[in-house]
Amino acid sequence: MKSNLSYVHPNVTSPWGTYLSQVDRVLPYLGHLARWSETLKRPKRALIVDVPIEMDDGRIAHFEGYRVQHNLSRGPGKGGVRFHPDVTLEEVMALSAWMTVKCAAVNLPYGGAKGGIRVDPKLLSQKELEKVTRRYTSEIGVIIGPQQDIPAPDVNTNAQVMAWMMDTYSMNTGTTSTGVVTGKPIHLGGSLGRVKATGRGVFVTGREAARRLGMDLQGARVAVQGFGNVGSIAAELLAEAGARIVAVQDHTGTIYNPQGLDLAQLIPHARQNGVAGFRGGERIGDEDFWDLKTDILIPAALEGQITAARAQRIQARLVLEGANGPTVPEADDILASRGVLVVPDVICNAGGVTVSYFEWVQDFSSFFWDEDEINQRLDRIMVNALNQIWDTSDKHRITLRTATFAVACERILTAREERGLYP
Numbered sequence: 001m002k003s004n005l006s007y008v009h010p011n012v013t014s015p016w017g018t019y020l021s022q023v024d025r026v027l028p029y030l031g032h033l034a035r036w037s038e039t040l041k042r043p044k045r046a047l048i049v050d051v052p053i054e055m056d057d058g059r060i061a062h063f064e065g066y067r068v069q070h071n072l073s074r075g076p077g078k079g080g081v082r083f084h085p086d087v088t089l090e091e092v093m094a095l096s097a098w099m100t101v102k103c104a105a106v107n108l109p110y111g112g113a114k115g116g117i118r119v120d121p122k123l124l125s126q127k128e129l130e131k132v133t134r135r136y137t138s139e140i141g142v143i144i145g146p147q148q149d150i151p152a153p154d155v156n157t158n159a160q161v162m163a164w165m166m167d168t169y170s171m172n173t174g175t176t177s178t179g180v181v182t183g184k185p186i187h188l189g190g191s192l193g194r195v196k197a198t199g200r201g202v203f204v205t206g207r208e209a210a211r212r213l214g215m216d217l218q219g220a221r222v223a224v225q226g227f228g229n230v231g232s233i234a235a236e237l238l239a240e241a242g243a244r245i246v247a248v249q250d251h252t253g254t255i256y257n258p259q260g261l262d263l264a265q266l267i268p269h270a271r272q273n274g275v276a277g278f279r280g281g282e283r284i285g286d287e288d289f290w291d292l293k294t295d296i297l298i299p300a301a302l303e304g305q306i307t308a309a310r311a312q313r314i315q316a317r318l319v320l321e322g323a324n325g326p327t328v329p330e331a332d333d334i335l336a337s338r339g340v341l342v343v344p345d346v347i348c349n350a351g352g353v354t355v356s357y358f359e360w361v362q363d364f365s366s367f368f369w370d371e372d373e374i375n376q377r378l379d380r381i382m383v384n385a386l387n388q389i390w391d392t393s394d395k396h397r398i399t400l401r402t403a404t405f406a407v408a409c410e411r412i413l414t415a416r417e418e419r420g421l422y423p
């Protein structure tokens, strides 16, 4: 039956339109499971909440918040919470769906979920930020929980925000529920290695992809868009492996140095002021970033950044998708036809949720692992998952993105089929 919901026919370059197009591309590889494909195209549950708070000046402000549970076939929902002025329901739907695919790609016992609040946290005081976080947590409290749906950090959220979420949920339920969120501070049940885990996963998949391409990381030129948690850590680890970070871009501008930027100075500078104004490189136009001669490009900001036009200009041989949904479908085709290898978000940035899973397991057992053990387990899971995806890509002659969807969707839909339909 034709649906009258507007999100069913979105623009193909929007996040949800991009995701639906990615699903369409994998259907020929799903065999009999393809009859369950609508499951992938419909979020299981979407909650819109009003988040009212009293601002420091006495005004009452209302913010719109969301929590979408895309699929719960393989386990509880899992996925971050984003605070950003452009967050929409449709965007959160796409982000939650990519979580479903990502968790299955690395074989974690989770479904996919995501949340967000349409708010610019840069305009809030710390007290206002805490109020927004706590009210949002109470409002979505009806659908989250250690066995239901476990939020984590995403854009503009961090360990402090997770601590407030954990505390609010714990107060509301009369329990100490460390397992309700991951990415918490260490002494509140957080895991060693979680802060760097997403960037580390980008590095691990990048290292493996470079090895298969015969690309030496020593001296490889890297450009990074988005220099927050994911971008800066991926850059740091690649630089430790000998790569040269020649360009970084954030909201404040783009900095370029063909000899390599000094990250020990750039990272603290960027945390305070953004990358613009950094003296160890030349300021270039934001659009010029896409023409730079590089070996590796890491989009680590928001969705839809690699458009068809930019895909024609990208010089890198390898794109590591730190961000979720950075490449629109037409750009994917252009990059493939130009021989640019894309390691897709749904495997490339899965390091974060993998260590979130370790955190959740540690919280349940109240037994905590050391950082070496965490990093080794993370490396092993990422490499094994990537190898399987690579084999699938070779077998069917499909992109790594479609291969990741093939591996993941087979797991998701098998679980769906095995659970059956009737209450």
Ligand SMILES: NC(=O)C1=CN([C@@H]2O[C@H](COP(=O)(O)OP(=O)(O)OC[C@H]3O[C@@H](n4cnc5c(N)ncnc54)[C@H](OP(=O)(O)O)[C@@H]3O)[C@@H](O)[C@H]2O)C=CC1
Binding pocket: 153, 154, 155, 156, 157, 198, 225, 226, 227, 228, 229, 230, 231, 249, 250, 251, 252, 274, 300, 301, 302, 303, 322, 323, 324, 349, 350, 352, 353
């Ligand atoms: N944190 C995690 O564990 C995970 C994150 N991801 C994904 O990685 C991406 C980045 O997340 P994360 O690093 O956590 O977020 P952060 O908030 O730490 O950093 C986001 C970075 O992106 C920059 N940015 C935002 N918009 C633009 C733009 N239009 N052009 C250039 N730069 C921009 C920000 O710049 P500024 O500060 O100037 O606004 C900031 O440097 C997102 O897509 C997220 O979903 C994926 C998996 C896990």
Ligand SMILES: O=C(O)CCC(=O)C(=O)O
Binding pocket: 078, 079, 080, 081, 099, 102, 150, 151, 152, 153, 154, 182, 183, 324, 349, 350, 352, 353, 354, 356
């Ligand atoms: O750590 C998590 O649970 C989820 C991280 C996330 O939001 C993502 O992978 O996009």
